[in-house]
Amino acid sequence: MELDLIQDAFDRVSKKQKLSSSKTQQLVRQIEHEIEQAIMKMQSTENATSCPELKQILADLKNKLNEFSPMNQLETLQKDLNITLGKYVKVTEKSFNPDISKAYRNVDFDPHIVNQIIASHFYRQGLFDLGDCFISEANEPEAAALKTPFLEMYGILESMRRRNLELALNWASSHSEWLAQNGSNLELKLHQLQFVEILQNDSVQNALSYVRKHLAPNASAHKVEIPKLMGCLVWSGKLHKSPYADLLSPNHWEKLADEFMQQFCSCLGQSYQSPLSIAIAAGIHGLPTLLKLESVMAVKKQEWQAMKQLPVPIDLSKDFQFHSIFVCPVLREQGSDENPPMLMPCGHVLSKQSIVKLSKSSTRPFKCPYCPLEASVAQCRQLHF
Amino acid sequence: MKLFFDGKRKSGTQNLGSFLAHQCVAFGEKKASSQGGQARERRTWGRLLLGSPYEADGGPRQTGVRTLQSGDPNGIAAYVRARPMEEAARPGAPYPLARALRPPFLASASRSPPMVSRCLFRRGIDGYPCDQALRSSASRFPCLDDDHHYLSISPAMDMAVDMAIDAAPNGDASAAAPAVAAAHTSTARLAQIAESLKLEHQLVRVPLEHLKKTIRSNYRLAEREFTAVLNSVAEASGSSDSRSMDETLTRLSSLVTRLQGLKRKLEEGGKVENVQVQRCRARLEHLGSVADADKLDDWKDARLNRILVDYLLRMSYYDSAKNLAETADIQELADIDVFFEAKRVIESLRNKDLAPALVWCAENKPRLKKSKSKLEFQLRLQEFIELVRANEHMKAIFYARRYLAPWAATNMKEMQRVVTTLAFRHNTECSIYKVCQKFSSPHKDHSLDKVTASGIEVDFVEFLLGDSSVLFEPTQWDYLVEQFKQEFCRLFGMTNEPLLNIYLQAGLTALKTPLCYKEACSKEDPLSQEGFRKLAEPLPFSKLHHSKLVCYISKKPMDHENPPLVLPNGHVYSTKALEEMSRQNDGRITCPRTGEVCNFTELVKAFIS
Numbered sequence: 001m002e003l004d005l006i007q008d009a010f011d012r013v014s015k016k017q018k019l020s021s022s023k024t025q026q027l028v029r030q031i032e033h034e035i036e037q038a039i040m041k042m043q044s045t046e047n048a049t050s051c052p053e054l055k056q057i058l059a060d061l062k063n064k065l066n067e068f069s070p071m072n073q074l075e076t077l078q079k080d081l082n083i084t085l086g087k088y089v090k091v092t093e094k095s096f097n098p099d100i101s102k103a104y105r106n107v108d109f110d111p112h113i114v115n116q117i118i119a120s121h122f123y124r125q126g127l128f129d130l131g132d133c134f135i136s137e138a139n140e141p142e143a144a145a146l147k148t149p150f151l152e153m154y155g156i157l158e159s160m161r162r163r164n165l166e167l168a169l170n171w172a173s174s175h176s177e178w179l180a181q182n183g184s185n186l187e188l189k190l191h192q193l194q195f196v197e198i199l200q201n202d203s204v205q206n207a208l209s210y211v212r213k214h215l216a217p218n219a220s221a222h223k224v225e226i227p228k229l230m231g232c233l234v235w236s237g238k239l240h241k242s243p244y245a246d247l248l249s250p251n252h253w254e255k256l257a258d259e260f261m262q263q264f265c266s267c268l269g270q271s272y273q274s275p276l277s278i279a280i281a282a283g284i285h286g287l288p289t290l291l292k293l294e295s296v297m298a299v300k301k302q303e304w305q306a307m308k309q310l311p312v313p314i315d316l317s318k319d320f321q322f323h324s325i326f327v328c329p330v331l332r333e334q335g336s337d338e339n340p341p342m343l344m345p346c347g348h349v350l351s352k353q354s355i356v357k358l359s360k361s362s363t364r365p366f367k368c369p370y371c372p373l374e375a376s377v378a379q380c381r382q383l384h385f
Numbered sequence: 386m387k388l389f390f391d392g393k394r395k396s397g398t399q400n401l402g403s404f405l406a407h408q409c410v411a412f413g414e415k416k417a418s419s420q421g422g423q424a425r426e427r428r429t430w431g432r433l434l435l436g437s438p439y440e441a442d443g444g445p446r447q448t449g450v451r452t453l454q455s456g457d458p459n460g461i462a463a464y465v466r467a468r469p470m471e472e473a474a475r476p477g478a479p480y481p482l483a484r485a486l487r488p489p490f491l492a493s494a495s496r497s498p499p500m501v502s503r504c505l506f507r508r509g510i511d512g513y514p515c516d517q518a519l520r521s522s523a524s525r526f527p528c529l530d531d532d533h534h535y536l537s538i539s540p541a542m543d544m545a546v547d548m549a550i551d552a553a554p555n556g557d558a559s560a561a562a563p564a565v566a567a568a569h570t571s572t573a574r575l576a577q578i579a580e581s582l583k584l585e586h587q588l589v590r591v592p593l594e595h596l597k598k599t600i601r602s603n604y605r606l607a608e609r610e611f612t613a614v615l616n617s618v619a620e621a622s623g624s625s626d627s628r629s630m631d632e633t634l635t636r637l638s639s640l641v642t643r644l645q646g647l648k649r650k651l652e653e654g655g656k657v658e659n660v661q662v663q664r665c666r667a668r669l670e671h672l673g674s675v676a677d678a679d680k681l682d683d684w685k686d687a688r689l690n691r692i693l694v695d696y697l698l699r700m701s702y703y704d705s706a707k708n709l710a711e712t713a714d715i716q717e718l719a720d721i722d723v724f725f726e727a728k729r730v731i732e733s734l735r736n737k738d739l740a741p742a743l744v745w746c747a748e749n750k751p752r753l754k755k756s757k758s759k760l761e762f763q764l765r766l767q768e769f770i771e772l773v774r775a776n777e778h779m780k781a782i783f784y785a786r787r788y789l790a791p792w793a794a795t796n797m798k799e800m801q802r803v804v805t806t807l808a809f810r811h812n813t814e815c816s817i818y819k820v821c822q823k824f825s826s827p828h829k830d831h832s833l834d835k836v837t838a839s840g841i842e843v844d845f846v847e848f849l850l851g852d853s854s855v856l857f858e859p860t861q862w863d864y865l866v867e868q869f870k871q872e873f874c875r876l877f878g879m880t881n882e883p884l885l886n887i888y889l890q891a892g893l894t895a896l897k898t899p900l901c902y903k904e905a906c907s908k909e910d911p912l913s914q915e916g917f918r919k920l921a922e923p924l925p926f927s928k929l930h931h932s933k934l935v936c937y938i939s940k941k942p943m944d945h946e947n948p949p950l951v952l953p954n955g956h957v958y959s960t961k962a963l964e965e966m967s968r969q970n971d972g973r974i975t976c977p978r979t980g981e982v983c984n985f986t987e988l989v990k991a992f993i994s
Contacts, residue, residue, distance in 0.1 A: 003673050006589075010669060014662045017600065021655040024607055025648060031614060032644045039637050042630060054630060058622035065618060070611050078604050085597060092593070096586035101880040101887050107923040109886050111700070113916045118693065130712060134697070134705040266908055275911030277689050280885075283892030284688075288580040290891050309926040314895040318942050322910035323900040324934040329994050332930060336899065343951055347992045370992070383991070384956045384978075385934055385949075 006095055009088045016084045020077040027070045034064050103290040105305055112140065119143035121276040123150040153264050160257050165194045168260060178267055186263050188222055189256055191215055195229055196239070196247050204236045278320070286314040324385035330354040330369065342380040346373040355380055578675055588668055588691070590878035591720050596661040603654040610647040614640050667717045691718050696885035698724040699870065701731060720877075727873050734866050739768050742869060752876055760872045762792040766803050767865060893921040907940070932993050938962040938977060943993075950988040954981050957991060 038061040045053055115138045122131035123146050135143050156167045172179065172187040179186055191214050199207040215226055228244060235242035262272050271278070293312055297304050326335035328351035335341045339351050348370045350358075355377060359366040365376040617640055621633060675684050690713040697706035698721065710719045733741040746753060746761040753760065765788045772781035785804060793800055871881065880887065893912070901912035901921075911917045934943040936959035943949045943959045951957050956976050967974055967985040975982050 003669065007666075007669050007673075010665060014666070017596075017658060017662060020600075021603075021651070021658060024603075025651055025655070027611075028607070028644055028648050028651065031611070032641055032648075035614075035618070035637055035641050035644070039634060039641070042634060042637075054633060055622065058618070058633070062618050062622045065615060071608070071615065074604070074607060074611060078600075081600065085593075085600075089590075089593065092586065092589050095583070096589065097583045098586055099880065100584050100586070101882045104882050104887055104890060105924065107890075109889070109920055113919055114696075114885070114889075117914075117916050118696070121693075127709075127712060130705060130708050133708055134702060137702040137705050138700070269908055271909040271911065271913070273909075275914055275917060276889075279892035279896065279911045279917065280689055280692060280888045281685070281892070282895045283888035283890070284581050284584070285577065286895035287584060287888065287891040290894070307925045310894065310928045313928050313930050316895055320896065321933050321935055321942055322896075322907045323898055324937075324943075325898060325900070325929055325932060326934065326993070327929050327932045329932075334899070334929065343955075343989070343991055347990055349991055349993050381951075381955050383951060385937075 002095060006088075006091055009091045013081075013084050013088045016081050020081045023077055024074060027073060030068065031065065031070055034061060037061075097288075097291060100287060100291065103287065103294040115140045116143045117276055120146045121274050123147050124270075124274045126150070126154045128154075149268055153261065156264075157257055157261065160253065160260070163197065163253070165190055165197070169194065171264070175263075175267060179263060182263075182266070184259075184263055186256075186259055188215075188225060189252075189259070192225060192229065192247070193252055193256060196232065199232060199236055200239065200248075204233055207233065207236070282316055282320050285316050285320070289314050326351075326383075326385060328354055341383045341385070343383050344368055344373075344375045345379050346371050346375065349383060352382075582672055582675065585672060587695075587879050587884065588672070588718065589665070591723060592661055592665045592668060594877045595720075595723055596658060596665060599654065599658050599661060603651060603658070606650060606654070607647065610643060614644060664717055671718060687713065687715055687718065690715055692884045692888060694719040694721075696883040699874070699883045701728065703728060723877060727870070730869060730873075731866055734862060734869060737771075737862060739764055739771075742865075745869075749876060753872065756872075756875060758872050758875075759796065760868055762789075762796055762799075763865060763868060765789055765792070766799070767861065769803060770861075889920070890924060893917065894924045895927050897921050897924060897926050899926065907935075909940070934993065936962050938966070949991045949993060951991050952976055952981070953983050953987055954979055963988065 038057050041057050042054065045057075115134075119131050119135055119138075119140060120143065122128075122134060128147065128151065131147065132144075135141065152171075156171060159165075159167045169187075169190050172190055176187055191210075195207055195210055195215075198210055211226070211229060215222060215229070219226060232239060232242065232244050232247065235244065239245065239248055265272050289312065290310075293310070294304055326341045326349070327333065328335065328339075328341070331351055331354055333339070333351070335351055339353050341349050342352050342355055343349050344355075346368045348368050350369070355366070358369075359377050365374045367374055617636065621636060671687075674680065677684075690709060694706050694710050694713075694715065697703075697709065698719075703721075703724070706719070706721060706724075710716050710721060730741045730745050733739075742764050743761070746764065750761075765784075769781055769784055769789060772778075772784055789800055789804075874881065896910065896912055900906060901910055902918065906913040912921060934949060934957075935941070936943050936947070936949075937956075938958050939962040941947060941959060941961070943957075947959045947961050949957045950960050950963050952974065954976060956978060958977075963974055963985065972985045973982055974985055974988070
């Protein structure tokens with residue numbers, strides 16, 4: 001994409017525009033000057049009512065004006081400018097795709113749903129005022145229900161930024177069962193960080209009592225971390241010189257904030273990143289392919305609108321992989337409940353249908369297409385991804 | 386060379402490397418004998434597989450031979466991985482290794498799928514050659530070879546080539562590979578960014594159209610004033626009757642003031658033009674700034690916000706749009722002032738006032754005509770209907786004669802439909818009066834039970850007026866607003882649909898799989914949300930040609946650097962996650978979904994392409 005070409009073309013446009021603008025103003029000044037001259041001449045003639053003199057001056061004026069014909073000059077300026085503008089437009093049309101809505105399917109996007117999605121996106125990004133303003137303008141009072149959980153989350157994040165872990169700890173303890181179920185040790189990390197804070201700012205005694213109160217009950221689960229924390233006690237006041245200096249680094253706060261957000265969102269049943277931004281990013285990845293596909297299928301326009309599955313894959317990066325999708329290498333079809341993937345003894349995986357086909361309906365052993373190991377249908381096990 | 390070929394003939398075909406070599410030999414022999422250029426063919430194959438065949442020092446060639454002999458898939462993959470990059474990177478490299486691995490050439494000597502034409506592969510060569518070429522061949526020809534149960538090596542090739550080309554750097558790769566592979570991913574990313582820039586036509590076109598409009602209006606202003614001044618001067622000098630000096634002086638000085646006024650206006654207009662030029666330039670620079678890798682995330686956020694602002698403006702939520710533009714600091718990139726012009730017209734239309742809309746049409750007449758727009762006609766029709774509704778029939782008729790007649794040629798049918806309303810209003814004295822009453826009210830439901838006229842007449846009326854009743858509805862105004870918005874967007878070079886809808890549709894199509902609609906869908910997937918699911922219902926599913934697996938435990942992809950392992954109960958997880966679990970539990974693995982316990986040693990590796 002030759003941005004330089006476009007910028008050059010635009011520089012030419014801007015130069016022409018400046019030129020045209022200044023020349024026009026110059027023309028105006030010239031006309032004005034001529035007329036003023038004529039006025040002065042008229043005022044300076046002694047014979048006030050002599051017609052021929054007056055006429056002469058006026059005729060002179062007219063001739064002068066026609067001489068440098070401002071209208072023609074104006075026209076030429078405008079024509080030049082239009083030509084340059086036209087060239088620039090051509091350059092943009094060549095470099096950019098002029099109509100990206102060609103691949104748009106004529107399905108109606110229910111505006112209420114879209115508005116709700118947008119409102120929840122705003123709340124998730126922490127833009128609460130904007131969200132409220134949007135809801136009132138779009139007249140969607142139901143979307144306000146999404147506000148409260150995110151308000152809470154941002155409140156906690158704000159306090160964490162100010163190095164106050166109390167709200168976070170409250171949340172973690174109230175959701176400790178859920179966290180344990182999901183294998184997250186958020187609570188432990190919060191306690192660790194709090195401990196280090198107390199140790200630095202407060203006395204050893206308080207730190208010790210803190211550990212006793214919060215970490216002792218679950219000591220068996222934290223066999224690795226508690227000794228470390230105890231070790232820190234020895235270096236109280238000189239923690240940056242101890243082997244545990246890394247506990248002081250500010251990254252921990254950021255990482256913990258991220259992890260907290262992650263756990264909070266998944267507790268709510270929401271994704272970590274705003275779903276709208278994921279969907280739009282996927283769209284930006286995939287739109288060029290769709291446009292190409294549409295132009296190829298342009299002949300059979302009907303099929304484009306009505307198809308159930310895309311004929312070509314859209315290449316999305318790893319960030320967009322949310323599901324395990326198995327595609328049988330033989331049939332090039334996705335695995336499903338009726339056609340599950342099967343593992344053969346040699347370690348290769350095919351779909352059930354292709355195995356059945358290969359073995360001529362489960363009668364005799366067949367050779368794996370990848371490696372020449374024989375296998376029979378009974379030896380293949382179904383896989384669950 | 387001879388060493389290579391002779392050595393390989395004897396080995397069995399149990400492993401990939403030797404299988405490969407075996408096939409080369411089989412084909413090489415066949416081709417050589419058919420063409421008679423034995424030495425040439427061997428040189429070619431040598432070069433293909435091992436690079437320069439004439440190295441006497443036994444360097445790369447010998448190691449290459451040893452690698453291929455070993456049959457170790459990782460080694461071969463590493464070897465294959467290293468070569469195509471180098472070959473492709475060398476300018477003028479005639480026979481990239483990747484091309485050598487095409488299935489038809491290496492298929493078993495027995496009946497193999499038809500030879501794919503050279504052009505198919507050549508087309509696939511640019512970019513990552515073997516991948517696409519192989520996939521296109523595989524999709525074209527059936528892979529199941531009934532007689533021999535040997536696939537034409539394509540899945541194997543896919544595996545080797547995928548390992549070589551697709552995967553990110555592997556731990557046991559040769560040193561050259563990681564650097565080259567990293568370069569590959571960043572070039573891919575740059576290419577992807579360049580593609581996405583091509584979609585930004587609207588960003589660049591709209592300020593340009595705005596600039597053109599300002600230039601045009603300034604020009605017309607100057608033109609008008611100049612003509613007036615020159616005509617006035619010409620008239621004054623040309624007139625035969627005598628005028629007093631005072632009169633002429635006043636006239637001339639009035640011209641001077643007029644010109645001074647013009648000067649001021651042109652100055653202001655020039656300033657506006659400059660601002661708009663600056664805006665165009667700022668946008669081009671913004672597009673250029675995407676090359677700056679540090680600020681890429683900010684750029685992407687700005688893009689999302691731009692898309693949202695565009696949607697908000699099109700739906701006429703002006704305050705939110707302004708708010709968002711300020712918060713996200715994208716004022717130069719958003720077309721808020723362009724839409725403010727539209728705001729005036731839209732609000733007046735909502736208030737059932739057609740005047741600003743008609744003024745706008747008059748201002749943009751030439752361009753609307755070029756795009757064959759019917760907006761003005763529809764606005765005039767609405768005005769006519771309003772006159773009819775207000776019972777001002779004579780006015781309505783004159784109005785129609787003046788304004789609707791010019792459009793009659795192209796829009797006869799619609800005009801007839803509308804004018805019919807007038808015709809029937811005239812007969813209000815007769816028994817159809819009640820019918821007309823019903824028609825003039827906004828209710829669509831017009832039951833005719835109170836009519837006293839004969840049934841036939843009523844039917845006739847209903848037949849003729851059936852469609853027209855809708856013209857009296859208040860929804861007609863909404864329809865006009867929509868039409869105006871569409872014309873407006875078209876004139877400024879904007880897309881017909883809001884950008885948000887376009888991108889959202891594309892994204893949902895790309896993400897949509899049948900698994901998204903099941904309960905077990907991961908919450909990270911946007912399609913797990915109810916709203917997105919509803920929106921995505923009428924859209925097609927996406928398609929994949931290769932398996933893409935995600936570990937249930939770690940949510941990371943399971944590919945060649947993190948291969949899948951199978952538990953005895955058939956569930957599959959990634960190696961890394963299972964290793965971690967076994968480390969923490971003394972070598973025992975607990976399946977997270979069924980709870981069964983087994984040992985790490987009982988796990989089996991699965992090979993998935």
